[in-house]
Amino acid sequence: MSDVPMTLRMRRPDDWHLHLRDGPMLDTVVPWSARHFRRAIVMPNLARPVCDARAAAAYRHRILDALARHRARTGIADTFEPLMTVYLTDDTDPRALVDAFRHGTVCAAKLYPAHATTNAAHGVRDVARIMPVLAAMADAGMPLLVHAEATAPSIDVFDREAVFIDQVLVPLVARLPGLKLVVEHITTREGVEFVVSAAATVAATLTPQHLLYNRNAMFQGGLRPHHYCLPVLKREDHRRALRRAATSGNPKFFLGTDSAPHTRQAKESACGCAGIFNAPSALSTYAQVFEEEGALDRLEAFCSLNGPAFYGLAPNAGHVTLVRDGERVPETIDTADGGVLTPFRAGETLDWRVLDDA
Numbered sequence: 001m002s003d004v005p006m007t008l009r010m011r012r013p014d015d016w017h018l019h020l021r022d023g024p025m026l027d028t029v030v031p032w033s034a035r036h037f038r039r040a041i042v043m044p045n046l047a048r049p050v051c052d053a054r055a056a057a058a059y060r061h062r063i064l065d066a067l068a069r070h071r072a073r074t075g076i077a078d079t080f081e082p083l084m085t086v087y088l089t090d091d092t093d094p095r096a097l098v099d100a101f102r103h104g105t106v107c108a109a110k111l112y113p114a115h116a117t118t119n120a121a122h123g124v125r126d127v128a129r130i131m132p133v134l135a136a137m138a139d140a141g142m143p144l145l146v147h148a149e150a151t152a153p154s155i156d157v158f159d160r161e162a163v164f165i166d167q168v169l170v171p172l173v174a175r176l177p178g179l180k181l182v183v184e185h186i187t188t189r190e191g192v193e194f195v196v197s198a199a200a201t202v203a204a205t206l207t208p209q210h211l212l213y214n215r216n217a218m219f220q221g222g223l224r225p226h227h228y229c230l231p232v233l234k235r236e237d238h239r240r241a242l243r244r245a246a247t248s249g250n251p252k253f254f255l256g257t258d259s260a261p262h263t264r265q266a267k268e269s270a271c272g273c274a275g276i277f278n279a280p281s282a283l284s285t286y287a288q289v290f291e292e293e294g295a296l297d298r299l300e301a302f303c304s305l306n307g308p309a310f311y312g313l314a315p316n317a318g319h320v321t322l323v324r325d326g327e328r329v330p331e332t333i334d335t336a337d338g339g340v341l342t343p344f345r346a347g348e349t350l351d352w353r354v355l356d357d358a
């Protein structure tokens, strides 16, 4: 592949779907995101969910404090900007939510169907019941971010995204055509088709793991808990559809890592947690996927332009340079309180290395 460039300079990217956790885990993981990304949409699914503006503002301070401690410890400065979100419940007050958006305290609200994923126990039990909240968001132009999986135990785990789209999202966009909607971490052909055929107000994020792997990765020579996340990896034809969508140049698709750290102990367990800590290797993995698809010329739009355009923000002024000379991902990363994380692609040497290029 002699026509592949050896370096690639692009606007600094943002991460439009990120879990930073709290406490020592936050201290451990936030520098890894700040290294490559300028802004991130921070998910509100803490053990005690971030359900209102006050909790979001307090969490934002804890994130910035963690970065300040990192800077004091290492001397490494960053310009990371957390963009906060609110976790919707059956009891969310529409007026308070929209006020928080108008004041700029939060950028979006997140809909977790109750029990769909990590820390979703307090999520929404019936979307019909929060219709006044969603209508107020549509009027205000406030984006709704959705973990799009049906939760009824009778539904096959591999069908949950397609069923949710059919049962919830199709009627929702028909009822509230003005609603800005991001279908987070899409994993299926049905997800791609829904987003492509919907209005310009509907977009989706794509993770590195769903672009790189199909569901075989979870069973490669044995059970692989570090490849388990939700929505779960799907079969190969879905992965192909996701890769086509990401590299198509369609501005509805943009980068959202869904980096979601759990300690090794919580992952390697009889009932292992869902979530992949990919912050160290995400950007390099996206570059690899775009290279494999012959679409490196579209990488910048996916990583750095489409997301800001959807959220009504300017692209970043700074840049990063990707160099095609390999970067080794650590086998493990110690957490600030004695735990261990196994990052996505642990121990692998990646094709692309990310250099700072403010």
Ligand SMILES: NC(=O)N[C@@H](CC(=O)O)C(=O)O
Residues within 6 Å of the ligand: 019, 045, 117, 118, 147, 228, 229, 230, 231, 258, 260, 261, 274, 275, 276
């Ligand atoms: N993606 C995951 O598997 N896990 C996320 C939650 C989520 O994004 O659904 C987490 O918070 O651990």
Ligand SMILES: [Zn+2]
Residues within 6 Å of the ligand: 117, 147, 184, 185, 230, 231
């Ligand atoms: Zn999710």
Ligand SMILES: [Zn+2]
Residues within 6 Å of the ligand: 017, 018, 019, 043, 258, 260
């Ligand atoms: Zn997530």
